[in-house]
């Protein structure tokens with residue numbers, strides 16, 4: 001015969017207090033303000049995108065030409081080839097103004113499309 005184990009503490013009917021060890025106050029420096037000290041977005045931008053050569057990406061881009069109907073209009077391309085990986089060879093041309101659009105983000109496709 002084994003005694004049933006009581007896991008649930010009961011508050012009723014307990015007259016004797018359990019001796020509690022003194023709880024030390026937490027002395028860790030807490031900074032409730034400034035919850036976001038690093039506002040740098042982790043989204044890759046066109047200036048910091050590290051392209052892998054001969055790789056397919058999904059990108060977003062926007063034309064930054066002032067006065068263009070597509071100015072600041074973010075477009076996307078689900079399949080974009082990085083060519084040789086050189087930024088100078090990775091361009092998105094806005095068909096409306098004929099100027100180079102800025103690539104905002106690039107996400108490597110996983111898995112890569114199979115080329116025949």
Ligand SMILES: [Zn+2]
Nearest residue numbers: 063068094097
């Ligand atoms: Zn444009």
